[in-house]
Amino acid sequence: MVARNVSMHLKPNSIGEFSRTIEKEIIPLLRKQKGFQDEITFIASSGSEAIEISLWDEKENAEAYDRGTYPQVLKTLAKVMEGTPWVQTYEVSNSTFHKIAVPVAALKPTGLFVR
16 A cells, blocks of 8 residues: 655635635546545644645556546645645555554565655
């Protein structure tokens, strides 16, 4: 399993619109993607920063999303986001939610996507 971590700066007073956009527009797009497993979104208490973590069954599916649908997601989020998000990918080593336990020796670096 692979996790994509997307960090972004939000425009002032955009928390409500950001949350609605994620729920109504982004998550439905993600659910249509091959290999998509889950999305978790965090907003800093200051309201100026957000982190989205999406979980994917395989690295190839996360990469296909990055090349295909992610540019559309960026356009959708442009109304609530400032600048360019920072994207990193990780191998998931443990998850109580997904009941994953991967031996450390089996983990391989997945690279880094930066836009």
